[in-house]
Amino acid sequence: MIETENLVKVFKEGNIRAVDGLTISIRKGEIYALIGANGSGKTTTVNMMTGALAPTSGRIIVLGFEMPRQRRLVSGRIGVAPQEYSLYPDLTLEQNARFFARLYGMNPQDFRRRFNELNEILRLRGREHSLVSNLSGGMKRRASIECALLHEPEVVFFDEATVGIDPVLRAFLWDYFRTLRSNGLTILLTSHVMDEAGKADRIGLVRAGKLVEEGEPEELMTRHNVHSIEEVFLKLSGNEVSDA
Amino acid sequence: MLFAMPAVVMLIFGFALGGQVSNVPILVDNQDAGYSANLGTAGVSLHAGNQILASLQTDSTVTVTTGSYSTGRANVDSGTYFAAILIPSNFSQTVLMRAQGRNVTASILVYIDGTKPTIAAGVIGALQSAVQNSSGIKGFSVVQQYAYGGVKFSGLDVSLPSVTAFVLTFLVLLISLLTVSRETTSGTLPRLYTTPLTAVERLLGYTLSLLVVGIMMVVVVLVVGIGLFGAVVRGDTLLLFSAAILYALSQVLLAVFLSNFARNEFQAVQLAPLIGFPSMALSGMLVPISSLPAWIQPFCRLIPMYYANQLFEGIMLKGYDMGALAFDFAIVGVMAVLFLVLAMSTVKDRIDA
Numbered sequence: 397m398i399e400t401e402n403l404v405k406v407f408k409e410g411n412i413r414a415v416d417g418l419t420i421s422i423r424k425g426e427i428y429a430l431i432g433a434n435g436s437g438k439t440t441t442v443n444m445m446t447g448a449l450a451p452t453s454g455r456i457i458v459l460g461f462e463m464p465r466q467r468r469l470v471s472g473r474i475g476v477a478p479q480e481y482s483l484y485p486d487l488t489l490e491q492n493a494r495f496f497a498r499l500y501g502m503n504p505q506d507f508r509r510r511f512n513e514l515n516e517i518l519r520l521r522g523r524e525h526s527l528v529s530n531l532s533g534g535m536k537r538r539a540s541i542e543c544a545l546l547h548e549p550e551v552v553f554f555d556e557a558t559v560g561i562d563p564v565l566r567a568f569l570w571d572y573f574r575t576l577r578s579n580g581l582t583i584l585l586t587s588h589v590m591d592e593a594g595k596a597d598r599i600g601l602v603r604a605g606k607l608v609e610e611g612e613p614e615e616l617m618t619r620h621n622v623h624s625i626e627e628v629f630l631k632l633s634g635n636e637v638s639d640a
Numbered sequence: 641m642l643f644a645m646p647a648v649v650m651l652i653f654g655f656a657l658g659g660q661v662s663n664v665p666i667l668v669d670n671q672d673a674g675y676s677a678n679l680g681t682a683g684v685s686l687h688a689g690n691q692i693l694a695s696l697q698t699d700s701t702v703t704v705t706t707g708s709y710s711t712g713r714a715n716v717d718s719g720t721y722f723a724a725i726l727i728p729s730n731f732s733q734t735v736l737m738r739a740q741g742r743n744v745t746a747s748i749l750v751y752i753d754g755t756k757p758t759i760a761a762g763v764i765g766a767l768q769s770a771v772q773n774s775s776g777i778k779g780f781s782v783v784q785q786y787a788y789g790g791v792k793f794s795g796l797d798v799s800l801p802s803v804t805a806f807v808l809t810f811l812v813l814l815i816s817l818l819t820v821s822r823e824t825t826s827g828t829l830p831r832l833y834t835t836p837l838t839a840v841e842r843l844l845g846y847t848l849s850l851l852v853v854g855i856m857m858v859v860v861v862l863v864v865g866i867g868l869f870g871a872v873v874r875g876d877t878l879l880l881f882s883a884a885i886l887y888a889l890s891q892v893l894l895a896v897f898l899s900n901f902a903r904n905e906f907q908a909v910q911l912a913p914l915i916g917f918p919s920m921a922l923s924g925m926l927v928p929i930s931s932l933p934a935w936i937q938p939f940c941r942l943i944p945m946y947y948a949n950q951l952f953e954g955i956m957l958k959g960y961d962m963g964a965l966a967f968d969f970a971i972v973g974v975m976a977v978l979f980l981v982l983a984m985s986t987v988k989d990r991i992d993a
Contacts (some may be wrong), residue, residue, distance in 0.1 A: 407992075443830065443991060446833075446834040447833065447834060447835035448830050448990055448991050449847065449990055449991045449992055450990055450992060464990060468836065468838070470834045471834060471835055472836045474834065476831060478830050478831050478836040480827030480830075481827065482826075482827045482828050482830060482831035483828065484828060485826065486828070496831075496835065499832075499835040499837050500835065500836060501836065506773060543831075553834075557669050578738070587851075
């Protein structure tokens with residue numbers, strides 16, 4: 397579903413090599429966690445995969461289409477919940493949802509059905525007419541996820557979707573991600589919270605824009621003879637703070 | 641920007657507002673036949689008309705063309721001249737008769753554009769000086785007739801067109817710049833890049849929604865000015881709104897183009913006065929174009945607000961129809977197309993575009 401080949405991104409400002417030869421392959425119906433410290437290139441990678449950023453070199457294939465060149469052909473089939481909430485604070489939850497639904501070409505009936513369904517699942521019922529600026533951080537996060545799922549995409553990108561929320565909500569969201577996966581959705585999520593990685597089907601550990609390790613959680617822990625993904629990461633990074 | 645903006649604004653205002661009313665085009669019809677009379681024991685021959693004309697021709701306030709008064713009136717109506725002056729055939733005779741103690745008053749007739757009080761005052765002042773300098777003539781009158789139905793406009797009447805143009809320039813620019821740049825700072829733009837929305841569609845959305853805002857502003861300005869304060873609108877209201885919509889569209893497109901270069905709302909906010917204040921100074925809103933230094937005047941024709949002033953003054957104060965304003969409409973339309981092309985060529989569809 398998602399493939400990258402020697403993906404490189406160099407930002408001109410500061411000549412920063414944010415992504416450095418990243419090659420990954422994500423299968424259909426898989427939850428893939430791209431884990432790394434702050435500044436390791438996770439968000440840059442997601443932005444390139446979704447077509448919001450052009451790579452300096454390398455190749456990205458999403459649902460069989462090359463990104464960003466063929467972005468128009470695939471954008472209606474992917475959903476994105478960016479790192480920022482990326483919602484209009486002066487609009488209500490419903491107004492935000494309807495706006496993004498229209499961008500994806502949803503008709504009013506489908507929107508209403510899907511909006512009510514997701515409000516129930518994401519526990520946002522009763523807040524449809526609240527301004528986004530008045531929602532709590534956790535509600536904004538769920539609202540952002542809702543806007544990414546309204547149009548029933550085949551692939552969803554969650555960039556730091558579970559960061560900064562309470563453990564109960566985080567557990568709830570992971571249960572929901574697994575439900576989505578069981579319905580055939582492919583999920584790529586990023587996080588710098590290492591212990592979350594254990595909940596994914598496969599993990600990619602990135603450091604300074606490079607993929608330093610990849611595999612199933614148990615497999616990685618066994619391979620490195622440790623008891624947590626955080627220990628795997630620390631072992632691979634040599635306990636050094638990344639320059640990224 | 642913090643230093644450049646005030647420096648640029650002050651330089652423009654300093655150069656623009658440093659002058660006085662000058663080079664106002666007028667037509668003079670000198671029909672004075674001259675007269676000879678005895679004053680006491682001396683014989684006096686006076687040709688006041690020639691003296692007045694000669695004095696006006698050396699006055700930098702005005703640029704004099706001679707011709708017929710009737711032609712001059714028509715040209716004042718069309719905007720070619722600012723005033724047409726008639727020195728009657730019996731002017732010198734009446735002056736000398738008054739000097740002999742007769743109860744008569746020599747009059748000069750002035751048909752004048754009343755839409756610019758500053759310029760009108762300058763022209764009348766130049767005429768009065770010319771008459772007084774002519775053989776020390778006293779006790780004359782200047783009979784003023786105003787073009788455009790003989791209406792003498794109030795301060796609000798003459799300022800409302802410029803205020804309308806300024807609102808559509810400054811406020812539309814400011815709100816448009818803030819709205820579009822806020823898309824970047826609020827984080828919604830990266831999400832929009834991942835949707836099927838194209839950059840052109842996004843540009844169109846900004847343009848249409850901000851155009852509605854601009855039109856609402858025009859409605860408020862006109863309702864307050866006309867409805868509350870009774871300002872004059874001599875022309876067609878529909879034509880006025882058409883001009884306002886076209887000009888608002890050009891400013892919205894300019895704002896969308898400029899917003900591509902503003903990295904944040906702080907920069908966006910500074911762009912509005914950087915455009916708005918020089919527009920005030922160079923569009924004829926504050927001072928007549930003819931009063932500006934000669935080297936600045938060609939640049940005034942490049943200011944969009946100059947044409948907005950021409951349109952709104954023409955419609956509201958002079959009752960011009962589409963035919964008389966076709967050129968100004970065309971220029972504003974060309975500017976709108978230019979800004980549209982610039983906006984489309986610079987609008988981003990990716991984070992790093």
